Amino acid sequence: MLKKDIIFYCLICMMVVMKERTLILIKPDAISKRLTGIIIDRIERLGLDMKAAKAAVLTRDLALKHYENLKGAPYLESVIDFMLGKYSGIEDHRIYAFVYAGKDAVAKVRAEIGATNPDEALPYTVRGAFGRIKDGVMQNCVHASGTPRDAEREIALWFRPEEILK
C-alpha cells in the first residue's frame, strides 16, 4: 500500500470514529419528574454534538422493535407498559428522543447513565441518582444505545434521515 493510501485510510477511520452516533431516549418516569433538562445537561457536558431531537409518540409496535433484544424475557410486557407511560401518568405515550454524535459517543453516554438496574448503578450516574425499582419495574429514566451497531439500528427506527443533521 502506498503512503498516501495509508494516510487516506487513516483519515477515513478517524472520520468514522469522530462521527459515532448514539440514540438517547428520555423515558416516561424521567419526563414525569421533569428531569429532561438535567439529563440533557449531563449529555451536553460530555462534549458530544446533538444531531437530532424530537418529542415522539411511542407505539407498541415501535417499542417491540426497539426492544427486540428482550424477546422472550419475562419482563418484556412490563417494560413495554412502562415505556408507554403506564406507571408514570404519561397518557399520550410521549418519549423524548435524541441523536448525539462524537468520539466514543456510545461508551461515553453509557458511562454517564450507569448500569441498567438503578439499585446497582453508581450514585453519581443518571440511573443511580434518579432511577428506582417500583412495583417490580425498573424505572431507569433513560435509554442509550449499547453498541455503535445497535445505535444505527435504533436511530433508523426513531428518525427519518432528513431529521438528522450531517
Ligand code: ADP
Ligand atoms: P439497557 O437499557 O441498560 O440497555 P437492556 O437492553 O438489557 O438494558 O434492557 C432494556 C430495559 O429493560 C432496561 O432499561 C430496563 O428498563 C428493562 N430491564 C432490563 N433488565 C431487566 C430485569 N432483569 N428486570 C426488569 N426489567 C429489566
